[in-house]
Amino acid sequence: MSEFNLVSLPTFINSEGGLTVFEDSIPFLIKRVYWIYRADNFTRGGHRHRVTRQALVAINGEIEIYMNDGNHEQIVKLNTPNIALIVEPEDWHTMKFGEKSILLVMASTHYSVDDYIDQPY
Numbered sequence: 001m002s003e004f005n006l007v008s009l010p011t012f013i014n015s016e017g018g019l020t021v022f023e024d025s026i027p028f029l030i031k032r033v034y035w036i037y038r039a040d041n042f043t044r045g046g047h048r049h050r051v052t053r054q055a056l057v058a059i060n061g062e063i064e065i066y067m068n069d070g071n072h073e074q075i076v077k078l079n080t081p082n083i084a085l086i087v088e089p090e091d092w093h094t095m096k097f098g099e100k101s102i103l104l105v106m107a108s109t110h111y112s113v114d115d116y117i118d119q120p121y
Contacts (some may be wrong), residue, residue: 003072005086007055020082026055027086028108035059035104039097046094048117053108054087061101068092070121078103092120 007027011020022030036044037060056065058078065076069091076085084106087093095103109115 002076003074004067004076007084007086009082009084011082026084026106028053030106030108031110032107035102037102040099040101041097043094043096048092049089050115050117051089051109052115053089055084055106056087057081057084057104059102059104062098063101063103064096066094068121
């Protein structure tokens with residue numbers, strides 16, 4: 001069981017493939033979307049936010065997300081494209097990428113360097 005919020009995304013699979021949707025699944029309005037790739041065996045992140053909320057989805061491969069909200073810490077493994085990890089502003093997080101992993105990130109705000117807190121708990 002995770003101390004952090006994992007959301008099961010609506011997924012439809014048939015003989016022609018799979019389709020996963022975000023409609024009404026993510027608990028915030030999405031203002032920015034980006035993905036991280038070609039980061040095999042690297043650890044990225046190492047910050048928390050002042051206001052930004054994020055949803056992280058491993059659309060390929062496996063990514064280990066280290067989460068620390070100041071009270072709980074846990075490593076959450078993302079390895080299926082129908083599960084999103086919700087990262088709240090107070091969640092310090094790092095992302096360790098496996099081979100050929102692609103991480104999709106949806107954020108509640110547009111990018112601002114002032115939103116980043118680089119000090120861990």
